[in-house]
Amino acid sequence: MPDILTVVVTITRKQIQALGATHYIAQAITKALTPVGRQGRSFLYAISDVLNSVDSYGKRSIRQPTRKLLQSLHIELIKLDLNIAVDDPLEQLAAAILEDHAKFEQAVGDSKQREQEFYETHGSWIKYNLRKQNNIVTFNLQL
Numbered sequence: 553m554p555d556i557l558t559v560v561v562t563i564t565r566k567q568i569q570a571l572g573a574t575h576y577i578a579q580a581i582t583k584a585l586t587p588v589g590r591q592g593r594s595f596l597y598a599i600s601d602v603l604n605s606v607d608s609y610g611k612r613s614i615r616q617p618t619r620k621l622l623q624s625l626h627i628e629l630i631k632l633d634l635n636i637a638v639d640d641p642l643e644q645l646a647a648a649i650l651e652d653h654a655k656f657e658q659a660v661g662d663s664k665q666r667e668q669e670f671y672e673t674h675g676s677w678i679k680y681n682l683r684k685q686n687n688i689v690t691f692n693l694q695l
Contacts, residue, residue, distance in 0.1 A: 561633055562588055562596035571628040572621060581605040599633045616661070623654045 568578040585605055587595035603626065610622045630647045 561599040562591075563599050563602060563629070563632070564591060564594040564596060566594060568602065568625070571625055571632075573625050574621070577609075577618070577621065577625075581609050599629055603629050603633070620654075620658065620661070623650075623657070627651050627654055 565578045565582055568582070569575060573581075581602060582595075582597050582605065585597050585601050588598050589596040606622055606626050606629065610619060610626075614622075627647065627650050630650065
C-alpha cells in the first residue's frame with residue numbers, strides 16, 4: 553500500500569503582509585500559531601492554520617475596514633492554497649463565491665459612502681425642498 557503524501561502549504565508574515573495585511577494584523581493572526589519551519593530568519597506557518605486564525609480573529613469585535621481587510625486576506629490565502637491543492641470544483645466555486653461576496657460587500661459599502669456624501673453635500677437643499685409623509689416623498693416646487 554503506497555504512502556499518502558501530504559503537502560503542507562506554508563507562508564511567512566512578510567508574505568501575509570504582501571497579500572494586503574498590515575504588520576499588526578500579520579503579527580496578531582500568527583501570534584498563537586506554531587511555526588512549521590523556517591525560511592531564512594522568518595518562520596513558516598501552515599496556510600490552513602493561518603486561515604483558521606483569520607476566521608477566529610474576524611469573529612472578534614473589530615472595525616469594518618479591518619473586517620474587509622481580513623475578508624480579502626482570507627480570499628487571497630484560499631487562492632494560494634487552491635493553486636497547490638487538488639483542483640476540486642467545489643473549492644474553486646466556494647472561492648469564487650467568497651470573492652464575489654467580498655466585491656458585493658465592497659460595492660454596498662461604497663454606495664453607502666456615496667449616499668452619505670451626497671446627503672452631506674445637498675442635505676440642506678433636500679431638507680428644504682423635499683418632504684416625506686406616510687412613506688411618500690413630495691417635492692416643493694416654488695417658482
